[in-house]
Amino acid sequence: MKSEKAIMIERAIELADDFGSGKVLLFLDTAKDCRWFLKCNVQRKERVILVAPRAVSFSSAEMKGTGCMLLQSWSGNQTRFSRIKYAFLNGVLQGVLKPEDRVVCVLGPSGKGHLDTITVHDLSLSWSEEFPFEVKDIMRNESFPVVMAIVDIALDLGAVGREGRSIGTSFIVGDTENVMEISHQAVFNPFRGYPKKERYITLPEVVESVKELASLDGSIIISDAGVVEAAGRHLDAPTTTTKQLRGLGARHRAAAGMTRKTGSVAIVVSESTGKVTVFEKGKTVATLEPVISRRLE
Numbered sequence: 045m046k047s048e049k050a051i052m053i054e055r056a057i058e059l060a061d062d063f064g065s066g067k068v069l070l071f072l073d074t075a076k077d078c079r080w081f082l083k084c085n086v087q088r089k090e091r092v093i094l095v096a097p098r099a100v101s102f103s104s105a106e107m108k109g110t111g112c113m114l115l116q117s118w119s120g121n122q123t124r125f126s127r128i129k130y131a132f133l134n135g136v137l138q139g140v141l142k143p144e145d146r147v148v149c150v151l152g153p154s155g156k157g158h159l160d161t162i163t164v165h166d167l168s169l170s171w172s173e174e175f176p177f178e179v180k181d182i183m184r185n186e187s188f189p190v191v192m193a194i195v196d197i198a199l200d201l202g203a204v205g206r207e208g209r210s211i212g213t214s215f216i217v218g219d220t221e222n223v224m225e226i227s228h229q230a231v232f233n234p235f236r237g238y239p240k241k242e243r244y245i246t247l248p249e250v251v252e253s254v255k256e257l258a259s260l261d262g263s264i265i266i267s268d269a270g271v272v273e274a275a276g277r278h279l280d281a282p283t284t285t286t287k288q289l290r291g292l293g294a295r296h297r298a299a300a301g302m303t304r305k306t307g308s309v310a311i312v313v314s315e316s317t318g319k320v321t322v323f324e325k326g327k328t329v330a331t332l333e334p335v336i337s338r339r340l341e
Contacts, residue, residue, distance in 0.1 A: 052150055053150055055162065068091050070149075071095045073156070082106055096115070128163065141167070190270040191322070195332065197255060198313045210318075216266070220267045235272050240271050283300070296321060299312045320332040
């Protein structure tokens with residue numbers, strides 16, 4: 045007799061057939077659950093993209109013959125819609141998904157072992173205002189890999205803060221020349237004078253420095269190529285005050301204003317909620333919500 049999880053996965057595959065979808069995203073959180081799926085008797089397993097935490101690794105022998113694809117995602121916990129949105133972004137970045145795909149997702153509560161939700165999403169259509177997700181332009185932007193690297197850092201800060209403290213900060217990616225022209229240093233720039241090769245956001249030591257410096261007043265500025273240009277930068281672009289931004293603080297409005305005046309993308313971490321908001325062209329294009337685990341106060 046098949047398990048409930050296997051039945052859920054097969055129903056998701058059937059639904060993908062009904063909706064003309066070629067992809068089923070299966071979200072599993074633990075190595076045990078992932079290995080169960082690789083070995084279980086699920087029909088047409090090759091239709092499934094297994095979304096697993098980066099901390100879970102698989103040998104080539106384990107993947108061989110399963111027919112399914114693997115998409116390794118941010119390792120922390122997120123709310124359900126946030127997990128789906130992040131997987132879409134990461135899937136396009138890795139070439140597993142296309143911006144126009146229609147996808148069926150099957151998942152359960154983050155950190156739990158059961159599956160209880162099946163959803164259908166068309167990436168070519170806008171989501172609701174409550175769950176904004178209009179990222180087609182970002183996906184085509186040359187700075188998209190850098191944006192995703194910063195989103196990972198932002199999710200870490202949103203989930204765990206820094207040394208047990210809540211952190212609110214903003215990152216401005218791309219169009220650096222214009223961004224620097226309409227901003228100024230609020231504090232001494234800790235990245236000034238270092239060679240470019242030592243300031244790439246892909247370097248682990250730079251990631252740790254950026255997380256440490258996120259508590260500074262001001263924004264962190266990163267180029268399209270992923271070079272950190274400055275930290276503690278005050279944004280001078282006129283703030284944006286639209287209906288969509290009501291209820292957001294000065295940090296969010298300033299970041300949105302910068303993306304309206306320049307070709308940059310902004311990623312903002314809320315100090316109070318840990319939510320990560322992505323802005324482009326002056327508006328919210330995505331929100332990601334890590335499950336908070338930092339509250340020590």
